[in-house]
Amino acid sequence: MDMSYVKKLKCLLCGTEYGSDEVKYNCPNCGDEGVLEIIYNYPEIKKVFNQESLIKNQEYSMWRYLPLLPVDDPTKIGPSKVGWTPLYEAKRIREDLGMPNLWIKDDGRNPTASLKDRPSAIALVKAQELGEKIVTCASTGNAASSLAGAAASVGLKSYIFVPQTAPSAKIAQLLVFDSTVFAVKGTYDEAFDLSIEATREFGWYNRNTAFNPYMVEGKKTVALEIIEQMSFEVPDYLFVPVGDGCIISGVAKAYKDMFSLGFINHLPKLVAVQAEGCKPIVEAVNSDGEVKFVEPNTIADSIAVGIPRNRLMAVRDVKESKGFGVAVSDKEILEAIKYLGTTQGIFAEPAGSTAFAGMIKALQEGIISKNDKVVVLVTGSGLKDVESAKKAGGRALIIDPTLEAVKEIIN
Secondary structure, three states: OOOEEEEEEEEEEOOOOOOOOOOOEEEEEEOHHEEEEEEHHHHHHOOOOHHHHHHHHOOOOOHHHHOOOOOOOOOHHHOOOOOOOOOEEOOHHHHHHOOOOOOEHHHHOOOOOEEEEHHHHHHHHHHOOOOOEEEEEEOOOOHHHHHHHHHHOOOOOEEEEEEEOHHHHHHHHHHHHEEEEEEEOOOOHHHHHHHHHHHHOOOOEOOOOOOOHHHHHHHOOHHHHHHHOOOOOOOEEEEEOOOOHHHHHHHHHHHHHHHHOOOOOOOOEEEEEEOOOOOOOOOOHHOOOOOOOOOOOOOOHHHHOOOOOOOHHHHHHHHHHHOOEEEEOHHHHHHHHHHHHHHHHEEEEEEHHHHHHHHHHHHHHHOOOOOEEEEEEEEEEHHHHHHHHHHHOOOOOOOOOOOHHHHHOOO
């Protein structure tokens, strides 16, 4: 069964094109640096996918965009409901900041509480289409837990590589999903390299960002939803937290897809937001485009990536959009967690609040204006990193079990 509208896969480095049955991961000519981009047959997609078909579509999940996804066999789609997360008009924040055109996409509302459920859902489909029984990835936590949860839902085994410093809540998720967890004594980048070695040694199916070419396609569904939820109105700026660079490329791909299909008539400017302690993509997009590797040092573990694997595509996409990069401190990230919680009731993990912190900084510095149409992407729930949430939220008040004690605090 082949229901995919994938036309070809094209290497970002050498430009070589492949059929989807000719290559599994990266470009054979360029090795691991040869990230492949998925190219679709838009004329054929137009025959089955349009505004009318969307109106009739009652599948309110990421799979409502099936013609724009690399799925050959839809019967392999897992049971978990991924996607169609809320896009908030954020009225209280709009009033507080004086920004009448602000929206916040809360992707912490996915099954394992992060955006990473989207690419993992694609990975599980592709693995099953190939008859694979074991899946693997390296992760700071969210990609791992999303893959492990998706694998458990269809009865596949998962082997996961995480840095030993990954938040305990994320490791707990992995263990509940019955994954075999390798806590690597090193960085995420070292865990990434080890997972690739294991893939080649044992033949497991690998979900790694920028190694598996289909992950951008899963991540783009967050922006396909934003486009539809905004009634095909295009924002001026879209703020995205960046680690490997795969999410921001997914956002770019969604808007390019919908532009090619005639749903929208222009593209938004993309803003890459990183922590000051790990900002290789930000520095690249704000300068000559060259990414220099760094040693990560930030509380935002999900974007603590010193060697961004999807850097070529990410830098290209931000520059093509005429966007820019913003770096924020850990203090600003924690303040954004608190602000989102107290003002809008959104519970974000550090990486999830980073884009909002970047938007605040860009506003304060006059890079964007209060009247601009702005969308901010929150990528994960605060439950993924409880220790950081405690730093942002403060301490509970310990009192005696008496009304007098309550009155004393209130007064």
